[in-house]
Amino acid sequence: MSDNNQKNYRELHKPRTAFASREEYLEHELSIMAPRRWGINLPLRDYRFELEDWVPAMAATIGKIVMVAAVVAAFAAPLGLSSEFVIENARYEMLIAAILFVVLFSGFLNPNANLAGTHGPLIPLIPLIVASGGHPMALGIMVGVLGFALGMLKGGSLLARLTSDGVCGGLLLYLGFIGVTSQIKSLFAWADGFDMGYLAFVIVFATIVMYAYLEHIRMRWLAIPLGAIMAAVIAFALGAPFEFSTEPGIPNLNPAYWWGENTGWQLGLPELHHFIAVAPFAVLAVAMWSPDFLGHRIFQELNYPPKAKKVLMNIDDTMCIAAARQVVGTALGGGNLTSSWGTYMVPAAIAKRPIPAGALLTGLLCVVAAIWGYPMDLAIWPPVLSVALLVGVYLPLLEAGMQMTREGKTSQSAAIVIFSSALVNPVFGWSLTMLLDNLGIIGDKARGQSLSRRDRWVIPGITFLILCGVMAAIGMFPGIPALLESFRSLAN
Incomplete structure (x- = not known):
């Protein structure tokens, strides 16, 4: 065993001045880290804080405010709940995520x-x-229960292993392109709402120039904070409407309030028929985890140095913690639906930073935003939100997808993923193309022949059939009525 393998992080750490560039220093930090899995990890002893850690922390906080509010609002609208309820529950969810899980698990354990x-x-x-x-x-x-079972059985890492570079690259390309187009459309819709459509064009054009220049000087990790600030300044300077409305405060922390019959969600506790009704959707939600989690780990692998294996995201552990966070958050009264945190992982990978330091800063910013209130208004302001997502998530996804599909064999699989995802959704595209790719019908045929029968068609085939059954039951196939509704009509 070499001397380096016997030394710990503190002994292997070198000052920034010992390296020719900042990038070399950050890559060396990644290569010498050896986090304790399910142990106590401490700053300075096991990792350090760097300026770059603020980038994923800021991006993750903006993303969390937006996404949690979107989930709660999607529930609130058909249930007839107010916008005040949405903000209050989103603030509550941010505190749950930050204090109980982001800091405790990703930061320390x-x-x-x-x-x-x-x-x-x-x-x-x-x-x-x-x-x-x-x-x-x-x-x-x-x-939460289904996700925990998948993580404990190591199903997430198994499905990740069975997904080729072509399939994964196609997923990244599809998600990146859909994300870019949707954010640009939403930005123009916002600007057209007060007859200043040109404002959206100016912001997007400025973002393109800024992103290209940061790529040129190899400082792309600054794209999120600079892009958000630039978008806000341009919008303010050209007269876009904005006002702070969320005042400082602490949301109601009593779970009984949130799950009361006349308070919070105004639904009371669920009964058996509620669990039966959501079962197909829960299966689909957990099935969506595998391609999502896989994409985030691949993004690390593309941006980290080859020696940084010990700091890569563990898919099964992430599933278990996400599942535990889902059950606890739901029991306490939150409305969030959990997955891997993409607005954290993508910028962290670009900035060449490991998970723990940025996680602690993310927890801090989420607590500050939830209690202070005003940052929530700024984070969900369309120019800030859209630009942060464009440069922090969707453009990097496009770049990573292109990088993974350079070869002809991988591009075949990527094209089929994009085609089938556009037909139904990314879950359908991923599961179908994984099956075709492993069978050797498309992509690298030698790879398919090297797989065992179980890995080649049994597991991919069962996965595809189960997901198709679930999607057919809830009506996700275009032009085909939902089977559950058909069965209910026949029963009545």
């Missing part, structure tokens, strides 16, 4: 687990969940 974030792809289905008789608490508990 398991720095190989990504932060537990928000399940954005499920937001469009929430009105359908409510219309089907679903209950937020029933859905949250089922997602």
Whole structure:
């Protein structure tokens, strides 16, 4: 065993002045870290804080405010709950995430687990969940239980291993392109709302120039804070309307209030029929985790040095912690639906920083934003929000997808992923293309022949059939009525 393998992080650490560039210093830090999995990890002893850690922390906080508010609002609208309820519950969720999970787990106990974030792809289905008789608490508990089972059985890492670079690259390209177009559309819709459509063009054009220049000088990790500040300054200077409305305060911390029959959600506790109603959606939500978690780990691998294996995200541990966060958050009264925190992991990978230091700063910023109130208004202001997501998440996803699909064999699989995802959704595209790719019908045929029968078609085939059954049941196939609704009609 070499001397380096016997030394700990503190002994292997070198000052910044010992390296020719900042990038070399950060890559050396990543290569010498050896986080304790399910042990106590401490600053200075196991990792250090760097200026770059503020970038993912800021991006993650902005993303958390936006995404949690979007999930709660999606529940609140069909339930007839007010916008004040949405802000109050979002603030409560941020405190739960920051204090109980971001700081405790990703910061200290398991720095190989990504932060537990928000399940954005499920937001469009929430009105359908409510219309089907679903209950937020029933859905949250089922997602948590199923996710914990998948993590404990190491199903997440298994599915990640069975997903080729072509399939994963195609997913990143699809998600990146859809994200870019949606944010640009939402920015123009915001500007057109007060007859200043040109403002959106100016902001997006300035963002393109800024991002290209940061790429040129190899400082892309600054894109989020600089982009958010630039967008806010341009919007203010050109007269875009904005006002602070969320005042400082602490949300109600009593779970009984949130799950009361006449307070909070005004739904009371769920009954058996509520769990039955949300079961298909819970299965689909957890199925969406695997490609999501895989994409975040791949993004680390593309940006970290080859020797930094010990700081890579553990998919199964992340699933277990996300599932635990889901159950606890739901039981306490929160409305968030959990997944891997993409608005943290993507900027952290770009900035070449490991999980723990930025996690602690994220927890701090989330607590400050939730209690102070005013930062929540600024974070969800369309120019700040859209630019932060564009340069911090979606453009990097496009770049990573292109990097993974350079070869002809991988581009075949990538094209099929994009095609089938556009037909239904990314879960359908991922599961179908993974099956075709492992069978050797598309992509690298030699790779398919090297797999065992179980890995080649049994597991991918079962995964595809189960997901298709769930999606057919809740009506996610275009032009095909939901099977559950058909069965209810026949029963009546």
